[in-house]
Amino acid sequence: MKISELGTEQGFRSLQSDYADRGLGGGYTSDLLSDVMANAKSEGVLVTIQAHKNTVAVASLIGIAAIVICNGRPVPDDMIEAARAEGVAVFHTDKSQFEVSGLLWPALGAGTEGAAPRA
Amino acid sequence: MPSVPISPDASPQVVLELIYRLKVRDAMHSPPIWASPGESMRAIQYRMRDNRITGVPILDADERLVGLVSIQDVIEALDKGRIDEPASETMTRTVIVLEDDMPLSFATSYFNRYRFGRFPVLDRDGRLVGVVTASDIIRALLVAMNEEVQKLESKLAERLSAENPPEAGVSQLAFPIVRFDFENAGKASAEIKKALKARGVDPAVVRRAAVASYELELNIVIHSEGGTLSAAVGADSVEILAEDRGPGIPDLEAAMREGFSTANEWIRSLGFGAGMGLPNAKRVSDEFSLDSGPGRGTRVRTVIRYKGATE
Incomplete structure (x- = not known):
């Protein structure tokens, strides 16, 4: 599944399109940024309600390709600007994290195993 | 590298730090002037005039914040002939508040975001402890900045000598x-x-x-x-x-x-x-x-x- 298909296939609203469109390598669902840091897979999609620029900072540091903001949470402009600067795709939906994870699972589920090694 | 007369990393940083280090409680007016929902808009307008303030939080019998009356609300009450009616008829009920232990950086972003002249300040238990305006914040920052500049100047010499290759x-x-x-x-x-x-x-x-x-x-x-x-x-x-x-x-x-x-x-x-x-x-x-x-x-x-x- 490609990043742009989060918009074209899933109907999530794209908030910023300055990113290199490429295949997603899995996904992770969490609102705790330390948990994201520890467990999200590089080149994956992050499903979350944390709509602020620190989420972009975390995504950029560990190489998350796309963020889906759930529950229709308002996304501040500075988050979108940060995402544009870092080339991280941002999508928006009224669906919950649970629904979005379920929708993405058939296409990306296989890529989520062994996300990050734990000691 | 050319020599710089003041420590290049620390001085602007220290000034910037103030808005993160200082809390809303360091800048707010306390104790706050408040009114009850049953008081007339006219009584509240007099209180605003006497205290030279532009907004009054409204507290109920349990001293919980239920609204706010601003100059705008007073003007509206005058316009609609409700100046002698209780504040509960005209007050703004959806009030954006700050917490007393939020950093001033949060408070300044609220002023930008909401364009209100003042925010009621609540403590951890949700009790009204003060009111903060943009000029309160500027005043608190100026005072703190003065102190920092003095500290910086005295530390300058030792900082410069501590640099190691x-x-x-x-x-x-x-x-x-x-x-x-x-x-x-x-x-x-x-x-x-x-x-x-x-x-x-x-x-x-x-x-x-x-x-x-x-x-x-x-x-x-x-x-x-x-x-x-x-x-x-x-x-x-x-x-x-x-x-x-x-x-x-x-x-x-x-x-x-x-x-x-x-x-x-x-x-x-x-x-x-x-x-x-x-x-x-x-x-x-x-x-x-x-x-x-x-x-x-x-x-x-x-x-x-x-x-x-x-x-």
Whole structure:
């Protein structure tokens, strides 16, 4: 599944399109940024309600390709600007994290195993 | 490098730090002037005039905030002939509030976002403890800035003499980290990551270093009074050092336990304070040491080797 298909296939609203469109390598669902840091897979999609620029900072540091903001949470402009600067795709939906994870699972589920090694 | 007459890293930083270090309670008017929902708009207007204020919070019988009357509301009451009716008829009921332990940086962003002239300030228990206006904030900042400038000038000489030359072949990076500066949080880690990438270090190792540096950087932002994140990017390993000015960790064992956190509610609402920071940093590191105690600073040192990783 490609990043742009989060918009074209899933109907999530794209908030910023300055990113290199490429295949997603899995996904992770969490609102705790330390948990994201520890467990999200590089080149994956992050499903979350944390709509602020620190989420972009975390995504950029560990190489998350796309963020889906759930529950229709308002996304501040500075988050979108940060995402544009870092080339991280941002999508928006009224669906919950649970629904979005379920929708993405058939296409990306296989890529989520062994996300990050734990000691 | 040309010589600079004032310390290049510290002086603008210290001024910037003020808006993160000072709390809303340091700037607010307290005790606040308030009124009851049953008082007439006219009585409230007189109170505003006598106290030269532009807004009055409305508290119910249990002293809970239920509304606010601003000049705008008074004008509306006059216009609609409701000036002698109780405030409950005309007051603004949806009131945006600040908490007394929020940093001034939050308060200034609220003034930009909502364009109100003042915000009621509540304490941790939701009780009204003050009112803060934009000019209260500016005044508090100016006073604090004056004090900082004096401190800076006296420290200048010793700071300049303390600079030491970097080791050959190692890139030294150092970033001042400011308490509660969530705007810039992660920038130091991004620079460290960039330096490692530029050296052609394996992406999996770069990721580990990014996790360690971000967690340590955020710990300084969230828990300390400010400090420095530095990195020595060497030929076969990177050493990341996080040093802060206090207040220190009373229970090191608890701090290292996953799920333990002392972060407060509004920090948690940003997705931080999960109690995974130090455990995460340790897990990705080849060497990890933590030195801290109440009343002094915290120092965390981690080393991540490019080859022969622990994982």
